[in-house]
Structures are given as structure tokens and as C-alpha cells.
Amino acid sequence: MGRSPCCEKVGLKKGPWTPEEDQKLLAYIEEHGHGSWRALPAKAGLQRCGKSCRLRWTNYLRPDIKRGKFTMQEEQTIIQLHALLGNRWSAIATHLPKRTDNEIKNYWNTHLKKRLAKMGIDPVTHKPKCDALGPGADGQSKSAANLSHMAQWESARLEAEARLVRESKLRTTTNQLSPPPPLEVLHALHGKIDLESPTSTLNYADTGNSNCTNANLVPFNSRMCYDDGEMKFFGKQQEDLLGFQIERNGPAFCGGDISWFAAGQTAGFTGLLLDSSEAQNSSDCCGESSNVQVGSCEEDGDGEENRNYWNSILNLVNSSPPL
DNA sequence: AATCTCGACAACCGCGGTTCA
């Protein structure tokens, strides 16, 4: 089935918007709302296609947009969420009030990605590039796989949350019922939803640890499992190693290995990014050696910093996006 | 002063998902 073009291209203006065009678009939307974007340009007297108008509105003219330099807090949020979600800019944008996905994407591509690369950190995996080298890389690549696993799981969870919120809002408008908070909704639905990870055979634990202990990540015996707002680790060894529990108010979670986590492999990158002196240390330690222990780049098992880092990510993810 | 290079950001393009007749 062929798709028709979004608009008739002939005679339509392209390129940068003029102040007059902005004014027309603003005035029209303020008075009538945008309605159908396709029909808007003609009604507003603009020689633009609807798509162009929508983009201009959502990325620039909308009154609830904050412009200007990103704060350190915002940078930190972006980096952390990107580590978790990848290039899902719209999902990231839901956690940065008043910032558009386009703006975040541009900022990532022009600033943060380069800064990571400069420090020897792969901006895709958020891991030191030296991970790919040498005999020590094996365990770290497994760790990367588990980070990816976690990220995918969290990603799926975020999508489910967003969907449930949307559905709840829909029900609210039709039934005049207050929607439950998204995480509570998820709790309520645990028994119904199979939230199996998209890439593994790990099962979502709805009643506790039992499923987690049956998980089948052969090379690793350390498991983490969220349940009733608490992250639990399976294996005394790992608990001893970590020496803390992650604070969390969220749905039960089970899956993923944590040895990478305990090693501090990803922890502290944000701090490095935000502190150039630390960045130097990082690139040094990831330079020539092929047997780098990534944990040594940071704080050699400083559980406190790991905890803070991951708590901040999990808190970000758990906070309800401003839908 | 002219030209070149690069960074920053706005805007466009094409694809996929959703909605609706």
C-alpha cells in the first residue's frame, strides 16, 4: 500500500520560519487550537505543510518550552536515561520537563556524545571503550549484555507505564474515575501481564524471590529482584560485595545480572562527565592497558557511590512522566 | 579582508504505529 505524501509539496515554503509565520501560527493555535495539522496551514494562512507547522509548534513555539543552556542536573538526567533507554528521545524528554525530544537529541549529538567519546566512553553502551580489549573484556562484555538486558526491561516497563497512564486517562474522561498511579496499576496487574524481558528467559516475579532464584543466567549467580519497593540480591557473596539495598518504589522486578553493577562499571560516569579532572583519570586508566579493571577507574568498590548513581536512575525512571 | 572550518541548532524526511471511515 503506498503512502500518500503528507501534503502537496508544490508551492509550499520550506526552511527557517520567519517571525511573521510564527506569529500567524501562534495566533491561530491560541484562538482555535491546532486541530488537524493537515488542515491548519490553509486556515492559518500559512504556505507550509501541516507537518512543518506541527514541528514548529512542538519544538519551538509551544509556551511550555524552556529554552537555553542545559543545567548540570539536566545533563546528568539525560546521560543516565540514555544509558538506560538509548536513543529514545521522546521517552527521555518525558523526564525533562519543558525540554523537547528534538532539543535533547540535538544536545546529545552535539555535546554529550562527544564528551563521552573524548573520555573514551562508548556513547552507545556507556562503557569504557577499553572493555572491548584484552582478556578482561570477557566478563565485561557479559556485564554489558546484562546492562542491555536491564535497559531493555526498564524500557519495556516504561512503555507499559506510559500506556497504562494513557488508558487510565482515557477511562477517566469517559467514566469520571480517577486513574490510579501508574506503578500501582502495574502492581495490580502483575498477575496478568507477562513482562518477560524481550531478550531473555527471565521471568517477572510477582510474588517474591522464587522465580528469581530459578533464573538461568548460567555464568552469573548474582540476581537482583525488585519486589515491594526493594531490590534484593541473590547470593550472599553479592550482598556482601554490595553491602546495600537499592531504594525503590516500583513494581516487582526480576532479571539481570549485577556483577557489572557491583564492579562499578557504569557507576560514576555522570560524575566523570561533569568533572573534567575526573575525566582525565578515566581516560588514563582506559588507555593502553588491555587488562583494565574498570572498577579501578572509579572508586574500587565504593558501594555508596554506586548506590547513589543507580538510585538516581531508578528514581528518575520511577517518577511519573508528565504526560 | 576574504575564505575556510567547525559547532550548534532548527528543520526536514521517511518510517511505523494508530485511528477512522
Add this chain to the structure above:
DNA sequence: GTGAACCGCGGTTGTCGAGAT
């Protein structure tokens, strides 16, 4: 159930200004 229209998203390109040569 089907296909067209619509919308949102992510990747890419275009434009502009600042600094370097």
C-alpha cells in the same frame, strides 16, 4: 477487515554564526 489519513518519532540534513587561517 482493509486501506487511507494522520501523527509521532528518530535519523539526517541544511543553515547560520563564530573562530581560525
